[in-house]
Amino acid sequence: MEPSMPQQTSPGLAESAKPPKSQSPWALARRKFLRNKIAMISLVFLLIVCVMSVLAEPLTMPVEETAKINLTQMSKEPSAEHFFGTDKSGRDVFARTLHGGKTSLLLAFSITSAVIAIGTLVGAAAGFFGGWVDNALMRFTDFMMNFPFLLFVIVLKSIFIESSTGTLIFVISVISWTGTARLVRSKVMAEKENEYIMSAISIGSSSPKIIFKHLLPNVMSTIIVQATITLAAMIVAETALSFLGFGVPINIPTWGNMLQEARSPDVLTSKWWIWIPPAAILTLTILSINFIGEGLKDAFNPKSNR
Amino acid sequence: MSIERKNTAVLKKDKSTNELLLEVKNLKTYYPLKGGILRRTIAVVKAVDDVSFEIRKGETLGLVGESGCGKSTTGRTILRLLEPTDGQIIFDGQDITNVRGTSLRKMRQDFQMVFQDPYASLNPMMMVGHLVSEPIRNYNNKSEKELKQDVLDLLSKVGLPEDAYYKYPHEFSGGQRQRIGIARALALRPKLIIADEPVSALDVSVQSQVLNLLKELQDEFDLTFLFIAHDLSVVKHMSDRIGVMYLGGLVEVAEKDNIYAEPLHPYTQALISAIPEPDPRKKKERIILEGDVPSPIDPPKGCTFHPRCAHAIHECQSVKPILKEVKPGHRVACHLYK
Numbered sequence: 001m002e003p004s005m006p007q008q009t010s011p012g013l014a015e016s017a018k019p020p021k022s023q024s025p026w027a028l029a030r031r032k033f034l035r036n037k038i039a040m041i042s043l044v045f046l047l048i049v050c051v052m053s054v055l056a057e058p059l060t061m062p063v064e065e066t067a068k069i070n071l072t073q074m075s076k077e078p079s080a081e082h083f084f085g086t087d088k089s090g091r092d093v094f095a096r097t098l099h100g101g102k103t104s105l106l107l108a109f110s111i112t113s114a115v116i117a118i119g120t121l122v123g124a125a126a127g128f129f130g131g132w133v134d135n136a137l138m139r140f141t142d143f144m145m146n147f148p149f150l151l152f153v154i155v156l157k158s159i160f161i162e163s164s165t166g167t168l169i170f171v172i173s174v175i176s177w178t179g180t181a182r183l184v185r186s187k188v189m190a191e192k193e194n195e196y197i198m199s200a201i202s203i204g205s206s207s208p209k210i211i212f213k214h215l216l217p218n219v220m221s222t223i224i225v226q227a228t229i230t231l232a233a234m235i236v237a238e239t240a241l242s243f244l245g246f247g248v249p250i251n252i253p254t255w256g257n258m259l260q261e262a263r264s265p266d267v268l269t270s271k272w273w274i275w276i277p278p279a280a281i282l283t284l285t286i287l288s289i290n291f292i293g294e295g296l297k298d299a300f301n302p303k304s305n306r
Numbered sequence: 307m308s309i310e311r312k313n314t315a316v317l318k319k320d321k322s323t324n325e326l327l328l329e330v331k332n333l334k335t336y337y338p339l340k341g342g343i344l345r346r347t348i349a350v351v352k353a354v355d356d357v358s359f360e361i362r363k364g365e366t367l368g369l370v371g372e373s374g375c376g377k378s379t380t381g382r383t384i385l386r387l388l389e390p391t392d393g394q395i396i397f398d399g400q401d402i403t404n405v406r407g408t409s410l411r412k413m414r415q416d417f418q419m420v421f422q423d424p425y426a427s428l429n430p431m432m433m434v435g436h437l438v439s440e441p442i443r444n445y446n447n448k449s450e451k452e453l454k455q456d457v458l459d460l461l462s463k464v465g466l467p468e469d470a471y472y473k474y475p476h477e478f479s480g481g482q483r484q485r486i487g488i489a490r491a492l493a494l495r496p497k498l499i500i501a502d503e504p505v506s507a508l509d510v511s512v513q514s515q516v517l518n519l520l521k522e523l524q525d526e527f528d529l530t531f532l533f534i535a536h537d538l539s540v541v542k543h544m545s546d547r548i549g550v551m552y553l554g555g556l557v558e559v560a561e562k563d564n565i566y567a568e569p570l571h572p573y574t575q576a577l578i579s580a581i582p583e584p585d586p587r588k589k590k591e592r593i594i595l596e597g598d599v600p601s602p603i604d605p606p607k608g609c610t611f612h613p614r615c616a617h618a619i620h621e622c623q624s625v626k627p628i629l630k631e632v633k634p635g636h637r638v639a640c641h642l643y644k
Contacts, residue, residue, distance in 0.1 A: 024474055025431055195427035198387055203441035203490060204414040213440075217431040 029221070032299040039295025042288035049285055053101035060095035067091070067251050078273050085273035087261055097277045100253040104282075107169060107248070108234040114173035115234075116227050119180025124211050124219075126181070127188030138185070145178045149237075154246045165248055172237060180226055187219040221300030228293030232286045239282060255282045326396075327498055327530045328361040328384065333393035335376075335383045339603065349603050353379040355554035356393075358629065361498070366524070366531040368545030368562070370538060370577070372599055376554040377534045378422070381500040384532070385419055386410060398497065415445050418491035420520075422503040424483035428475040434461075434486055435471040441493040460489040463526075464519060481512035485519065492523060500532045505540060517543060538581050542566060550574045553610040554602055556629060560636040570638040572615045609641065617642055 033039060052059065060066075070090030078085040084093035126137040156171045191197070192215060200210045216223075235255075241247030242256025243263075250257055255278040262268045262275035335354040338347040354376045361367045369377050382388045384395055386402065395403045402413060418441075421427035428437060438457045442448060448456070454471070461470055464485040475483055484504060491499055501520065505513040517540065523529060533544045541548055542562060549559040550571065558571040569575045576593040583590050597614050600606055606613050612622035621641045629639040 023477065024433070025476070195421050195423055196429045198382075199419070199421055199427045199487075199490070200429070200440070202385055202387055202414060202419045203494070204411045204444040205440065206411065206444075209444075213432075214429050218429070 029296075029299040033295055036295040036298060038291050039298075042291035042295070045288045046285065046292065049101060049281065050105060053098055053105055056095070056098035056102050060092065060098055063099050063253070066095045066099050066253055075271055075274070084277045085271075087258075087274045088264075088267065088271075093258075093274060093277055096253040096258055097255075097281060100255045100258050100278055101281065101285075103165065103248060103252055103254040104235055104238055104256065105285075107165060107238050107254070108231055110169045111172050111176065111234045111237075112227055112231045114169070115177045115180055115230050116223060118173070118177040119226075120184050120216070120223055122177065123181040123184025124188050124215060127185040128192055128207065128211050128215060130189075134185075137181075141178045141181050144175055147175050149175060150241075150244075153241060154244075157246050165252065168238075168241070168248060172234065176230070176234070176237075180223075180230065183226055184219060184223060187222050188215050191215055191218050221296070225293050225297045225300070228289055228296065232289040232293070235282065235286055235289075255279075325363045326360050327363045327398055328532070329394075329396040330360065330380075330384060331358050331394040331396070333357045333380065333383060333395065334391045335379050335388055336391040352554050352602050352605060354383060355602075355605075357551075357554075357556045358393075359549055359556060359559055361530055361532060363497075363530055364528060365546040366533050366544055368541035368548040369532060369534045369551060370536060370541050370548060371551035373536060374599065374602070375551045376602070377536075377551055378502050380551070381419070381502050381532060381534050385414075385417055385500055387419070411444075415441070415494040416496050417498040417500065418494065418496040420484070420487050420491050420499060420501040420504045423507055424480050424487055425507070427487055428483055430475055432474070433471070434466075434473050434475065434478075437475070437486060438489045438493060441490060445494060456493070457489075460493055463492065463523070464489045479512075480508050481516060484508060484516050488516075488519065488523070492527070495527060496529070498530045498532065500534070502534045503536065504533075506535065506537065513540065520544070538577060550577065553599060553605055555610060555639065557611065557640070558636075558638045559629070560633075560638075564633075564636050570632065570636065570643060571611075571640050572617050572642075573611050609639075 057063065068091065070086070073082075073086045073090035075088050076082055076086040076090075082092050082094060084097060086092055087096070122137050122141065126134040126141075152175055153168075153171055157168070160167050197210060197214060200214050205213070238247055238254060239256035239259060242254050243260050245260065247256050248254045250260075258278040259275055259282075262279075267274050333354055334352070334356055337351040337353060339349040339351060340346065341348040357376075357380055359367065369380065371377050379388060383390050386395075386405070390403060393403070394401060397413075397417060400413075402410070405413060432440075435454065435457050438460055439453045442453060442456055457471060458468055461468065466482060466485050466489070470478070470482075470486075475486065478486065484507075488504075504520070505516050508516060520531070521544070524531060531544070533541065535541045535544075545562050547559065548562050548565045550557050550565070550573065552573050558565065558569070558574045560570075565574065566578060569578045572593075573595075576595050579591060579593045593616070595614050600610065600613065606623075607626075608624045609615070609618070609622040609627050612618040615622065619641060625641070627639045627641050629637050631637045632643040
């Protein structure tokens, strides 16, 4: 028995002597993020909301059904048949909340993608090239910043009266990228002073390659955090616009359109089930997105040890 | 003694042919300082002011001077990483001072740089394998397999283990990172490598390893070095010839042995006298320089060194000395030698 002991331990030793698996900066951040409880709970919650919204139709009813007015079922309290009750037109609140989530989240994700894409490209180009490119792009950004958000959206929505969700996505994206552009520009300007950029120039890398392979990966953490902030802001923006009646057409259920019903004092005070569900999910979704953003910020920060 | 020196000189000439690889003529790099609402130029920082020298094929020219004297700026301007204000850079018989865009990018494969800070000069988000293969990717269409083989060859050349390929810069020490930087500079088999204080950020024990690596690589790949440093003993170890810079200008250029045995410029004399002597019994006279290095925004008139020079004569305050040959192969910019 005894002579076999060293033989048994030697493979174990060899195993431990092996160098630890390579740690990319991304892998390190991911591990830190996975250890962050609040962020993970928020992520799970957001995923559930997303999945349920996407599966709104198989879970409840087709979207056309949710728009049907049912005079026999007006303002019913929550019951086994209607989990969240029905609204003043007799439409199922649960189904509308799920379908509303689908529209609201789709809108927010689309706008965020567009905003981050435009903002990153403009900001990176301005920050990297500097000089007249920077001047031209930043003056254009300033110009776009001058548009008052609500007024601009309302006017455009009035012009394109036959508007759809797509128009809204386009209109909001076009004027919301400016903040991201400025942020990315300042980050890129700071990052490009690092010697590794000069080193990339000296080994003959082209400017697009330097921007996409060297600069952007190093400012990506900022961009991702900015994306979560934008995502939360865009859900709020959609809700606010729909609440005011300038958002998504009223026949399409969104969280904002549903909250609009709370404008009547009767609903607000005595028919809580009509507006509490969308309001609660909206609040929790935004909260969880912000927690995720906070967790990501922490994960990307090499100085935090959470 | 003199015969011996001649012999070494002949030997050196064999290694470094008389053919010039790099010729720098009256190079000037000025930075405008802008201020006020109108962003007008209110002053000019003369980082490199009228520097001329040449490097022969296969030799190492050491460039020494205090921090802020324009050594690094000179190196970066030669590589066209900074824009020269005036002057000429002739590399391998070709004037590269005004080459731009794609043609400049094409030429870059012949001259490479090893950077000073091994922590800032490697992209932290890139795997070492990608970092080292990047220069090859920029110029060749090689398959991933060939690229990987090239990178592994380079890693072993600079003394890094094979598994470094899949690691990231933060997993290495300063010396190892500098080896990665050297592998990157070497990847394109350049003719000239400008090493910008490649060991000043490293521990003394690691410095010699990296320096010896550079020497070995020089022999193996017939490299020509412009070696920038502020540490005189490091420069002595590495160089064939040495140039001394002060406040943006070159004050003395000579063969290594000449400059250490017989420094001519008062500034060089002060520098050489400051080298620590390992033998405590040996008495040494140290020349202590008075005052600080003047600002390159408003350098002194005449010889830029005259306010600190013990031997300054009247002429030094008004006339700028030019670099001229006072002995064979020994050039100095000083009014004391005529």
